[in-house]
Amino acid sequence: MSTGYFTKYIYHVSLVICVFLGFKGIGQSDSISIVNYSDKIILKINVDTKTDEYFYKNNEENTRLHIKPNNRYRMFLSLDYEFIGVSVGFVPKFLGANHDEDLKGASSFTDYQFRFFLGRWVQGMSFGKITGYYVQNTNDYFPNWTEGIDPYIQFNNLYSKTYGMSTSYVFNPDFSYRNIVYQNEWQKQSSGSIIGSLFYDYNIFDLGEADGINRDKFFNIRLSPSYYYTYVLHQNWFLSGNLSPSLGLRFSKSESGTDGIITVENNTYITRQLAAGLNLGFSSEKVIYGLNINFSADWYNEDDASRTENDKFYGLVYFGYRFDSPRPVAKLFHPKKKDN
Structure with a gap:
């Protein structure tokens, strides 16, 4: 069984499971305890290994292109208070975030996120930019290329921008989505819920060429019936898991040309995504910390022969304090x- 077929199979099974668990959970009202800390200022620091890498495959020509930025770590500083939260993400230079710059080039990363908590609704907004990519599979294009000695193919001016928004709703009032995602609540008894989320974002992917234009613009919209469950292990410790299939549409506009002569091509694609994660965390009245392991894969077919994938597998550690x-x-x- 091929990797692509296996991913599709798991995706469809996950979609059925999440919908089934969601409808099963609607109407349940177990008496559990959720402590809300929205009246506390919550400061938090996250460090993760997430990398936005892309795979382009052409089955007819039997070629592939794997590009990624030269970032090992990303850091986020967050502040949450009352109904609003904000996070700023960047590449921490002091952790050796960019490595082997002489071989892979330099990359930069910035990210800004805002979130608003309105009862069981969560509204998010974000902006992110990454500049500088290299070709991970350079040896496919230069057979005599030697890893660790020869530089990778680099696109130093290539950048991606994302303007994103999301709207989420928690179906089970006795489940704390905010406990595992934002840590401004504390769930003290085990429970689960379906989380219905709508994601919509606008993306620009530009080679940054000085003598021409080679740019893709995307508008994505997708719906995800995720299922989350938190198991309270003992007193302050909890283990959470989530399974999140989603289905959406991508409206694409490709622009290319030189000397003022621009060719434009418009397309619409059906997109699919499968995400999953585990979170081991500690929560008390003042201190919060934890470890997340996450996986996500999204893909769409450009035509019968070409396929684009964006896969991520990464870890995240966080530490926060409430006062x-x-x-x-x-x-x-x-x-x-x-x-008083």
Whole structure:
């Protein structure tokens, strides 16, 4: 069985399982305890190994192209308070984030995320940019190429920009989605729920050529019936897992040309994604920390012979601290609340 066929099989099985578990969970109301810490300021730091790499395959010509940025680690600094949260992501130079720059070139990464909590609704907004990619499978194009000695094929000016939004709804009121994703709640008893999410984003993928234009623009929209479950291991420790298949549409616009003569091609594709994750975490009134292992694969067929994939497998560690907000900040959000 080929890898592509196996992924498709798992995707369809996961979709059926998530929908079944979701409908089964609707209407359940186990008496569990969820502690809300929205009145606390929560500062958190994340470090992950996530890399946005792309695979382009042509089955007729039996060729493939695997490109990725030269980043080993990404760091996010987050602040959450009341109904709003913000995160800033960057490449931590002091951790040796870019390695072998003489062989793979330099890459940069910036990311800004905002989130709003409205009851069981979560609204997210983000902007991200990555500059600088190299060809992981350079040896497929230069047979005499030697790894560790010869430089990889590099696209130093290639950049990708993403303007994204998401809207999520938690079907089970006794399940804390925010406990495992944002850590501004503490779930103290085991429970699970389907999380219905709508993702929509606009992307620009540009070679950054000085003497011409070679650019792809995408608008993606996809729906995901994810299922999350949190198992409280003992007192402050919990183990969470999620399975998230999704189906969507990609509206593509490709622009290429030189000397003011631009060729434009428009296409529409059906996209599929499968994501899964495990989270081992610790939560108390003040301290939070944990470890995540995540996998995601999304793909679409450009035509009968060509296929584009974006696969990710990465780990994430986080540490956070909750503390009381200063009185002027609390009054800003609750101007009519009297002091005790």
